[in-house]
Amino acid sequence: MAVKTALVRQVRGITLAGKTDSNHWVMMDGPPEFGGSNAGTRPKELLLLALGGCTASDVISILQKKRVALDGLDIHVTAEQRDEHPQVFTQIHLEYVLHGDGLRPQDVERAIELSETKYCSVNAMLRPAIPITWSYRIEPRHAARPAA
Numbered sequence: 001m002a003v004k005t006a007l008v009r010q011v012r013g014i015t016l017a018g019k020t021d022s023n024h025w026v027m028m029d030g031p032p033e034f035g036g037s038n039a040g041t042r043p044k045e046l047l048l049l050a051l052g053g054c055t056a057s058d059v060i061s062i063l064q065k066k067r068v069a070l071d072g073l074d075i076h077v078t079a080e081q082r083d084e085h086p087q088v089f090t091q092i093h094l095e096y097v098l099h100g101d102g103l104r105p106q107d108v109e110r111a112i113e114l115s116e117t118k119y120c121s122v123n124a125m126l127r128p129a130i131p132i133t134w135s136y137r138i139e140p141r142h143a144a145r146p147a148a
Helices: 043-065 105-119 121-126
Strands: 006-012 015-020 025-028 072-081 089-099 132-139
Touching: 025 043, 043 072, 043 089, 043 105, 043 121, 089 105, 105 121, 105 132
Parallel strands: 089 132
Antiparallel strands: 006 015, 015 025, 072 089
């Protein structure tokens, strides 16, 4: 069994820097009213990015192996959270927006299904605790992608 490690170091107040085995630092922070300085992503937001990044990597890889011409992928992650503490996520929705011409719905659906049920380890960890749903849409290659 592999062991993974992470280091979280206080910078100032609740401004934190984190580093994992890949040796890349990530800044985390909170708003000034809680002792932060708005210098980084909130830790809970990183969880949503981890889920989106994990499944995006899978879907892109699966479609490449099927020789599907994908011009781009955006995943819009929406999460609802409780108002009371702990303010946990109560449900998450992933909207996959695939850009390209000639993308077949059956290829897209199969790639997403494989990611969601077999390959995405972040999804596998969250799924027992949080309902995760998904949808997708295919946009033509020349459709303008909205700014991030």
